[in-house]
Amino acid sequence: MDFHCKTAEETLKFFGSDPKTGLTENKVVDSALKYGKNFVEAKKKNGFIKRLFGALAEPMMTILLIGFLIAFGTKFGSFLKTGEADFSECLGILAAIALSVTITLVMEGSSEKAFLAMNGLCGDLSVKVIRDGKVVSVSQRFVVCGDVILLSAGDKIVADGRLIECDDLTLDESALTGESHPGGKTCAVIRCENVPIAERKNCVYSGTFVKTGTGKMVVTSVGKDTETGKIAGELTAKDKGVSPLSHKLAALGKTISAVGTTFAVAVFVTSVIRLAVSGSLSFDGVQELFISCIITIVAAVPEGLPTIVAVSLALNMIKLAKENALIKKMVATETMGSVSVICSDKTGTLTENKMTLVKFVGVNGKTVPVSAANDEVIQNFVCNSSAEKVYENDKEVFTGSGTECALLCAFEKEKKQDSVKYRKSFEVTERVPFDSDKKYMVTAIYAGGGIRLLIKGAPERVLERCALSPAEKNRLIGEMKNCQSAAERVIMFAHKDFKKGDSFDAETENGLVCDGYAVLSDPIRKDAYKAVEECKSAGIRVIMLTGDNETTALAIAKKLGIAKSEKEAVNAVYLEGLSDEALIKALKRISVIARSTPMTKLRVVRALKSSGEVVAVTGDGVNDAPAIKHADVGVAMGKSGSEITKEAADVVLLDDSFATVVKAVAFGRNVYRNLQRFITFQLSVNVSALLFITIAALMGLTAPFNTLQLLWINVIMDGPPALTLGLTRINEGVMRDKPVGRTESIVSVKMLFRILFNGVFIGTVMVLQYVFNFLGASGGEVKSATFTLFVAFQLFNAFNSAKLGSESIFKNAKDDKIMIFTFAGVFVLHAFIVQVCYKPFGISPMSALLWVKCVLTAVSIVLITEIFKCFYRKAAGVKKAAARKKGFSRNVLLPGINKNRATGID
Incomplete structure (x- = not known):
């Protein structure tokens, strides 16, 4: 019922209450039974088992689990048949799964504890109510509809109600309405039914605060029926779904599995035909081939990727906490880097919320x-x-x-x-x-x-x-x-x-x-100017969603550079009359939405996401909670934010600063770049290994690597060199790139070219050495040379992968000290294996001359990549010069280059 349209007397009569005596004890009981109690059921926290299954349900984890089951099944079948089997591959996959899941559970658990400790500061409140003609203090949980509550400056409103008395009464309703200035209250009737909450001057709402004056209210709604309760209910209606990164990694895993399967099928069919032609085809032979091909498919799955993702996200969670950003959900660390639109509240986020x-x-x-x-x-x-x-x-x-x-x-x-x-x-x-x-x-x-x-x-x-x-x-x-x-x-x-x-x-x-x-x-935060400017240079749109009036909102937006003209500002009422398609089109030119309601903000977020944008929403009030919940990344204010808002968020800002949001974007973009570096390296190893092993099998040659050698190669793929690539520090140029599209593959076209080029080059050289022994290794050294050359190729290629774009690896090489030390450490360890612990690996020590030949041959992958980069830089320079000469912008003539910049490659 619209009680703002009713007189105070009519409202009191409706609930059987009296302004002087309030409710009787019997009526309190009846009201609680009829209208409910004054609390909203808290969302149950996920237990350990549910969190564990949630971590295992990530797409990449699912692919690895399937790979583990297939590998274990084939190995176990071999064990039952022969009594022997090598389960090292299975253990490697299982270790990768366990490490990734453990990191996720530990880091998100730590953030949850910090968040609960912060929210634990808010306890139960006592309010003064009139019952049986006496003023008594009761817990807010026991307030019922019809209760007459006394109000004074500093009080928090604990339920929705209609004012029956007021004296110089003003309320801070910014948490609910977004209106920055305290609203003056009256007891007069408002005859119009369709009045926004911010303009219902004779009503008060749960979660708001009395700034000045005194008054009396009769409670009209409690618990889930209050405006705040309705918003809380909206938060549990639907989950935001899988993050963009999870989608991309799942797609990558499926593609890699498909390629591995294709290679395996090709080897299997060719080998079966060869056995049939030679007359040696048998059931046992076919079974061995099948198991071998299954292992090839499993080997193609990048089991190290989830671990690198987990470690990289975890370390950046820790770094962001030091920058006043508490990450509640680990994947939000990376998703921030993909954000293309930030929908920001005005009061308290862009401004100080202090007159x-x-x-x-x-x-x-x-x-x-x-x-x-x-x-x-x-x-x-x-x-x-x-x-x-x-x-x-x-x-x-x-x-x-x-x-x-x-x-x-x-x-x-x-x-x-x-x-x-x-x-x-x-x-x-x-x-x-x-x-x-x-x-x-x-x-x-x-x-x-x-x-x-x-x-x-x-x-x-x-x-x-x-x-x-x-x-x-x-x-x-x-x-x-x-x-x-x-x-x-x-x-x-x-x-x-x-x-x-x-x-x-x-x-x-x-x-x-x-x-x-x-x-x-209300002064604009000093760091907000620079933060908005950084967003613009990073290709991120900032849209102001505020409960304030259009004039105030537009003025602040102009000062910050969010909007340039009146055409970019609209009242939320205008958007309510648009269809979903028209809204998506209108949002392309809108930068300021005034008088925004919770449902307006939510609809805007959904429209932006459906148009392909990756959306972050910042806010502190209850009115921001639905949009924060359904955004790709929800960001709540830790100091001024309501409990509901912080509960709905993925990130909680401990300093309530918009500049911290921009810092989180920079960290997220760096995480994404680092994942691309790791993927470039690992897939280059996979391509070269698959090509080498497949061609050797097709030629009828013995397998080039034994189990222990493959295990060591896996350590290089997933161990220190790979980890170093996944933890590269933030480059200052990261905020000059454009955002990565929601549907854009994590492997860009140029990354794919480099992966294939380097992988095919390494694989081809390896086949030539294996067939023709061009390094001149003696009989006992042949296997050692093959093993060492492949390892050296991958180590040098790690340096190539450290530079995603056309930038030379020798530029700022002194900043890659960790990479150099890691390279040296792994290479020394490999030399120790070859020269000292060679027997378990089935190899022999090598001469100094053969070592030099292996290293010089492996360096060729760096030289050929540098030559290619040099030609690319010159070609790009010619295109830029031509564009400037014709007077066209870089965005018009070089869309391909701009698109690649979105993935950190230029």
Whole structure:
């Protein structure tokens, strides 16, 4: 029922309550049974088993599990038949699965504990209600519909209700409505039914706070039926689905498995034909071939990839925590790097959510420092105010209206005086509290031997009572409108002096002396300017979704560079009338959406995602929670955010700064680049190994590597060299790239070319050495040379993979110290294996000359890649020069290059 359309008496009658006596105990019980209790069932935390299955359900984990089962099945069948089997491949896959899952569970568990500790600061509240004619304190959980609750400054509203009494009552409803300024309240009926929550001045809502004044409310909704409860219910309606990274890794795993299967089938068919032709075809022979081919398919699966992903995400989670970003879901670390649109709340995220005095302007239009303001102005600042200075945790804080707190703060800062002592030096004779209808506040004090009437409020209401000429009033109105269009708030001040004994009417007195006006604003965070600029250079759109009015929102957006013109700003009401298709089209030009409701924000997020954008949503209020829940990455404010919002988020900002979001994007992009580096390296190894082994099999040659040699190669693929590639530090150029598309493969076209080129080159050289022995190895050294050459190729190719783009590996080589030390360590260990521990590996020691030949041959993969890069850089330079000469932009003439930049390759 729309209780804002009902009178206070009608609302009380509906619930059988009384403004003076409240509910009886019997009616409390009846109300709880009829309308429910005042709490929302908390979302059950996932237990260990559910979290474990959740980690195993990741697409790459599923592929590895299938690979493990196939490998184990074939090996176990061989064991039953012959009594012998090598389970090392199975153990390798199982170890990769276990490590990846363990890291995921540990890191997300740590973040969950930190998050619960942060939210544990919020406990149960006691509220004052009238029952059986007595004022009693009850837990918020036991509040029921029909209860009459007493309200005073500082109280948190614990249920939705209709006001039945109010005195100078203002509420901070920003958590629910997004409106940055406290809203004045009234008990008057609002006859229009379709009124936004922000404009229902006779109602109060759960989760909001009383800023000033006192009042009474009758509870109309509790628990899940409150506006906050409805939003909480929306959060459990549907999960956001699989992350973009999981989709891409799943697609990559399927492709690799398909390629491995193709190679295996080719080898199997060819080998069967060869056995048939030679007359040696037998069931045992075919069975051995089949098992061998199955192992080839399993070997093609990149079992090291999930581990690298888990380690990289985990380490970046730790780094981001130091940067004031608590990552609740590990995959969000990377998803931040793929974000193409950030939908940001205004208040508290882009701004400080703290009203501040910008300047005071005298009636002559000149700015006057507060320290030099006349007595009438200072008295108006301090005495004509309901704000108070209190002590919380041994710290001075101002409570009350944000505007009045800003004035008191400015007084103490500029005048170097204590507002409490100053206020006590004047005796108040009369006070007319601020009212949302009157829009002004009046206080009468003893001053200068008489009575001084102080008035402050909305400019139009104060000016109409001032003794100014029409021309002066118009000039002041023009000045103040300019301030208001710049997202600044204007408060007009006036006074009138009376002699003792003179009669006056504080509410209607005219002929006031205008003292000027104060300009206040919610300052934009200093780091927000740079953060928005970085988003623009990174190709990320920022859309402001706010509950504020269109004028204020657009002014802030223009200052930040989010919007350039009025055409980019719309009211949420306009979007409500659009179809889904029209909304997607409209969002391409919209940068500011004012008066946004929770459902507006949610619909915008879904529309952006359906158009292929990867969306992050930042916010602190309950009204932001549905959009945060359904975004690819939901970001909540840790300091000012509501519990519901933080629960719905993937990331919680401990400093409430938009700049921290941009830092998280940089970390995420680096994670994505590092995964591409690792994939480039590992797939090059896979391609070269598959090509080498397949050609050897097709030629009827013995397998080039035994089990222990393959195990060592796997260590190089998935061990220290690979790990080093996955943990490369952030490059400053990462925020100059364009975002990666939601459906874009993690393996770009240029990556694929390099993988195939390097893999085929290495595989071809290996086949030539295996067939023709061009290195000149003696009989006992042949296997050692083959083994060493392949390992050396992969180690040198790791350096190629460290540079994704056309950049030379020799540029800034000194920054790759970890890679160099890792290379040296692995190479020394390999030399130890060949020269000392060679027997278990089925090889022989090599001569110094053969070592030199192997290394020089392996270096060729670096040289040939550098030559190719050099030609590419020159070709790209020619294209750029041609584009500049013709006067076209790089974006127009070089779309291919720009597209590759999205994956960090240029």
